[in-house]
Amino acid sequence: MSEDRILLSHGDGGQRMAELIERVFLTHLGPSEPPGDDAARLSAPAELAFTTDAFVVDPIFFPGGDIGKLAICGTVNDLATAGARPLALSASFILEEGLPLADLERIVVSMAAAAAEAEVRVITGDTKVVPRGSADRLFISTSGIGAIPVGVAVSGASARPGDVVLLSGALGDHGLAVLSCREGLEFASPIVSDCAPLAGMVQDLLAAAPGVRALRDPTRGGLASTLNEFARQSGVTIEVEERAVPVHPEVAAACDLLGLDPLYAANEGKMVVILPPEQAQAAFAALRAHRYGREAAAIGRVQEGAPRVLLRTALGSHRLLDRHVGEQMPRIC
Amino acid sequence: MHLNDLRDPELVQGLAARLRARPAPPATLMEVCGTHTVTIARYGLRQALPEGVRLISGPGCPVCVTPQAQIDHFLALGRLPNVVLATFGDMLRVPGSERTLEQARAEGTEVLITYSPLDAVAAAEGHPEREVIFFGIGFETTAPAVALAIQEAKTRGLPNFSVLSAHKLIPPALAALIASDVRVDGFLCPGHVSVIIGANAYRPTVAAGKPCVVVGFEPADILRGVKMLLDQIAEGRAEVEVEYSRAVRPEGNRKAQELMAQTFRVVDAGWRGIGTIPASGLDLAEDLAEFDAARRFTVDLPPAREPQGCRCGDVLRGAIEPHDCPLFGTACTPAHPVGACMVSSEGACQAHYRYRSTENGA
Amino acid sequence: MCLAVPMKVMTISGPVAEVEDRGVRRAVRVDLIDAVAVGDYVIVHAGIAIEKLDQVEAEETLRLLEQMLSAPERPAGP
Numbered sequence: 001m002s003e004d005r006i007l008l009s010h011g012d013g014g015q016r017m018a019e020l021i022e023r024v025f026l027t028h029l030g031p032s033e034p035p036g037d038d039a040a041r042l043s044a045p046a047e048l049a050f051t052t053d054a055f056v057v058d059p060i061f062f063p064g065g066d067i068g069k070l071a072i073c074g075t076v077n078d079l080a081t082a083g084a085r086p087l088a089l090s091a092s093f094i095l096e097e098g099l100p101l102a103d104l105e106r107i108v109v110s111m112a113a114a115a116a117e118a119e120v121r122v123i124t125g126d127t128k129v130v131p132r133g134s135a136d137r138l139f140i141s142t143s144g145i146g147a148i149p150v151g152v153a154v155s156g157a158s159a160r161p162g163d164v165v166l167l168s169g170a171l172g173d174h175g176l177a178v179l180s181c182r183e184g185l186e187f188a189s190p191i192v193s194d195c196a197p198l199a200g201m202v203q204d205l206l207a208a209a210p211g212v213r214a215l216r217d218p219t220r221g222g223l224a225s226t227l228n229e230f231a232r233q234s235g236v237t238i239e240v241e242e243r244a245v246p247v248h249p250e251v252a253a254a255c256d257l258l259g260l261d262p263l264y265a266a267n268e269g270k271m272v273v274i275l276p277p278e279q280a281q282a283a284f285a286a287l288r289a290h291r292y293g294r295e296a297a298a299i300g301r302v303q304e305g306a307p308r309v310l311l312r313t314a315l316g317s318h319r320l321l322d323r324h325v326g327e328q329m330p331r332i333c
Numbered sequence: 334m335h336l337n338d339l340r341d342p343e344l345v346q347g348l349a350a351r352l353r354a355r356p357a358p359p360a361t362l363m364e365v366c367g368t369h370t371v372t373i374a375r376y377g378l379r380q381a382l383p384e385g386v387r388l389i390s391g392p393g394c395p396v397c398v399t400p401q402a403q404i405d406h407f408l409a410l411g412r413l414p415n416v417v418l419a420t421f422g423d424m425l426r427v428p429g430s431e432r433t434l435e436q437a438r439a440e441g442t443e444v445l446i447t448y449s450p451l452d453a454v455a456a457a458e459g460h461p462e463r464e465v466i467f468f469g470i471g472f473e474t475t476a477p478a479v480a481l482a483i484q485e486a487k488t489r490g491l492p493n494f495s496v497l498s499a500h501k502l503i504p505p506a507l508a509a510l511i512a513s514d515v516r517v518d519g520f521l522c523p524g525h526v527s528v529i530i531g532a533n534a535y536r537p538t539v540a541a542g543k544p545c546v547v548v549g550f551e552p553a554d555i556l557r558g559v560k561m562l563l564d565q566i567a568e569g570r571a572e573v574e575v576e577y578s579r580a581v582r583p584e585g586n587r588k589a590q591e592l593m594a595q596t597f598r599v600v601d602a603g604w605r606g607i608g609t610i611p612a613s614g615l616d617l618a619e620d621l622a623e624f625d626a627a628r629r630f631t632v633d634l635p636p637a638r639e640p641q642g643c644r645c646g647d648v649l650r651g652a653i654e655p656h657d658c659p660l661f662g663t664a665c666t667p668a669h670p671v672g673a674c675m676v677s678s679e680g681a682c683q684a685h686y687r688y689r690s691t692e693n694g695a
Numbered sequence: 696m697c698l699a700v701p702m703k704v705m706t707i708s709g710p711v712a713e714v715e716d717r718g719v720r721r722a723v724r725v726d727l728i729d730a731v732a733v734g735d736y737v738i739v740h741a742g743i744a745i746e747k748l749d750q751v752e753a754e755e756t757l758r759l760l761e762q763m764l765s766a767p768e769r770p771a772g773p
Contacts, residue, residue, distance in 0.1 A: 184419070184447035184456060188720040243342065250718035257719060257739070258448060259422075259678075259698045314342045315349055315552060317377025319688050325426075325667045336701065338757055347764045368698055421741070449742025451724065471741075474697035478741040481724055525697040528738065528746045553760050560763065579752040580738055586746055588727045 006099040011129030021127060024105050028112040029091070029122045040124035042088050042145070049084035049146040051075060056139050060107065063177045064192030065268075067140055068107035072114035072122075073197045073268060074219070075144040080202040080271070081215045083154040084146025086120035091142050093127050096135040104138070118197035120144075152206060158213035159234035164280040165300040166273040168201065168293045169194065170246040171223055172265035176254045187257065189250050196269030201290040205271075208286035209279040216272050221324060222264040226272050227300075227309045228323045237305030240321065241312050244299045263311075264324045274302060339551045348556040349381035357563050359385035361516055363651055365503060366523030367394035367679025368550055374684035376552045386563065390681035392506050392604060392649040393523060395471045395499075396423045397673040397680045400603040401637040403499045404429040407468050409632035410497065411442035417460070419445045419453035420468040426676050430638040433676075450482035450496075457486065457494035466626045469498040469615075474525040476500045476615055477589040480596035483617065483624050495626040498615050501602055504530070505613035507538045513607075515651045519544040519562040521555070524577040529593075531585025532575045539571045549577035596621060605673065606646020645672035648681050655685035662686060699740035701748050704733050714739060 009016045033040045053074050060067040071091065079086050091111065095104065115122055122142075173194040180187050198217070206212060214234070218226040223245070231238050247255075247262045255262050269292055275283055280298065287293030309321040338344075364370065370390050373379060379388060392398045408429045411418045418434065425435050425446065438444045443463075447453050450467050457465035469479045479496060486494040503526050510517065520543060522535055527547045535545040544565035548558030558576040565572060575581050595618065602614025617625035639646075643665075644658040655661050655674070665671040667683050674680035702714035702721070710726035714737060724743040725731045737744035 184445050184452045186452075187448075190718050253700075253717035253719040256700045257702075257716070257721070313376050314340065314345065315376045315378070315381075316342075316346050317349075317380045319375065319377050322667065322687055339760070344760060344764065348760065351764065366697070451742045471697065474699065474740055474745065477727055477745065478724075478743045481727070481743055523697070525699050525738070525740060525745065528699075549756075554756075557756075557760060557763060576756075579749045579756055580746050582746075586727060588729070589745065592727065 049082035051078040052143040065195040068111035079146035083152035156233040163302040172262040175265035194269035209283035214274040240300035365393035497626040500615040606649040643672040
C-alpha cells in the first residue's frame, strides 16, 4: 500500500480494507481463529468472565503508552477483577479518515506487545472508517473472555467488616501523564503512565491469598470512586488512612500545581484488593514480589456502618471521601 | 526548610490539640479565600477550633462571587463564530442563567481549559483562525497573570486574543462586609492575594476595629493564624499581623501592582449576594480596548436569573452557613448543584457538604 | 483563592524561568520578581511567579510553630 493515511475506502469491505487488515492487523495481532472467519471459536472451561470497554483517550500517544496498550491492558485488567485468566480478546477499530497509517501501525504493534505479555491473543476484530471529523483519530473497543478458576469468587459485594484494603502501588501516574501533554496544561515531568496488564499479578495474589473478596482497578474516578463502589455494593464503611496511600513525589507535585487530588486521578496499572485480615500479609508479599506491585501498601479497613468512605487525614481528623463529580479539571483557586 | 517540615503530622496534630484545648470566649472568624476554604475542609481543621469559636467562609471564592450576568456574558461570547472560550478549569460547571460552560460545550461551543492565561495567548498564536477569549476570573493573585497575558498579546501583536475581565478586589469586599449586618470578630486574610497587595492593604480593616492575620495555606499556617487571631481578640487588639511572613511583605509586590495599574482600571463591580461594591472590580484600561472582549464584541444577553431558592448570596457574605440554606444537601448537592457555592470546588457549600457528614455519628 | 506552589528556579532566560518541584518542570514568567537567581524558590500561580520565598522567614515560621507547640498554656481571657 502506498498511501500513508487512512482513507474512507479502507473501510469499504473491499480490496483496500482486506489489504489493511492483512498488512496491519493480522501481521501484528496474528490470525483470527479459524483464519478468515467472521466469528472466532474457542473452548472454555465452565465459568467465564466477560467484559467490554471502549477507549477514546486523548492524546493517543502519551508517556508510558498509547490508546492501543491502554485497550489491551484495560480489558485484561477488568477480567482480572473477577479473578479470571484472560482467554481471548476482540478488538474493534473506528478510524478517522486521515489517520496516519504509521500511527495506526504503531498502536497495533503496541497492542500485540501488551497482549503477549498478558498471554492472550486478539482473535477477532472489526474495522470501520468514518469521515474526517467524525472520530478523534481513532476509537478502540475491546471485549475479553476470561476463565475463572474453580473456587475463586471475587466480587465488589463481598467486602466484610474487619477486612483489610490493599493498594498495589502509587496513584495518579496515568492521569497526570495524560494531562501533562494536553494543550493548555503542558508541563515537563518524569511521570509515565502506569498502564500495565495485571493478570499475572492477580494470579500470583490469588495463589497466595485465595480468600480475596474484592478486586478492582481504580481507573476513571480514581481510588475514591472504586472505594465508594465497594462501599455501596457491600453495604459497608471503608476507612482509608491518607498517609498510607502511596503517591510518587512528581505526581504529588503535578497535583499541587494543577489543584488536583491524587485520590481521584486515573490509574491503568493498579488494583485495589479487599481481603480477610489473616491473609493480608501473604497477599502483601505476593504483590510486592511482582514487578507491578512493588509499591503495594495497606491503606485501610472495612468497617460496619453506612455505605461510605471515610478518609483519616494527616491531621488525624476524618472526612468523607465522596465520588467526584465531573471531570477533574485543573483549578487555580 | 522544606514544605514537608510544615506538613509534619506530629507538628500539625500537636498544634490542633493545643488550639482545641485553649479557653476562648465565643468568636466568629471569617476566611475570605477559597483555597483556605478547601484546606480547612480537606484537613478537617474545624475540629481543631476551641468550643464556641466559629470559622465561617466569606466571599473568597472568585467563581462563586462572579454574578450571573458576567457568566452569561462569557457564554454568549462562545456563540460567536470561530470563538474559543479559554478559561481556568474552575469555571466549567458554574451555572449561568440558562446553562453552564460544560453544557455550552456540548452544544458546540469550543472550550479550552488552561492552567495559565499565557497558555491561552499561546493557543491564540497557534490558531490564528480562531478568536480566543479568556475569562479573567480571580482576585489580586490572578489579575497580574492575566495582565501579563494581555501585555504579551499586545507585544506579539495578536489580533485574535481578548479577555473578558471579571476580576475583583478583596479589601473593598472586607469594607462592605464590615458595613453589613454580618457579625465577624476577625479575618483570616488570604495569603496569596496579600503577596500581591501587601499586608498594609488591611489597615482600613483594622482601623474599623477588626483584627487581621494574613495566613498561609498549609494546615500548620492556618492553625497558627487562628491562634494569632484569637490572641488579638482576647487582648483587645485590632492589628494587621502576618503569619505568612515567608511570602508576604508589608508593601506587597510593587511590580505586580504597577502592571495591574497599567493594564486595568478600577471600576464598581457586582458581587453575587453582596450587590455592587464601589471600586471593587477591574476592567481593561482604555488603551487596551482591542484586548477587551466586552468592548470588542457585541452579544445579546438573556435576563440574568438567579436559581430559584438559591441562597448563595447569603452564604457568600457570611450571613448564613451552608447548612442553613433550605436547599443544602437536599435539592442542592455536588452531583446536582443549584448555585455556584455548591458547584465550585472552593465554594463553602461544597466544602461543607463533603465535610459535614462525618460530624454526626462518624 | 489562590492555589500557588513554591518551586525552585533551575534556569532563567530573560523574563522566563524554568522552575521545578519534585521532578515537575514548567516555564513561568518571573519578570514580576526583583532579582531572581537560579536556586531561589518562587511561588508560582497560574504560570507566573508572584513572589520569591524568603528562606530565612520560612525557617523562622517553622521555629515559631515548634515553639507554639511547647509553650506553656496561656491563661484564659484578658
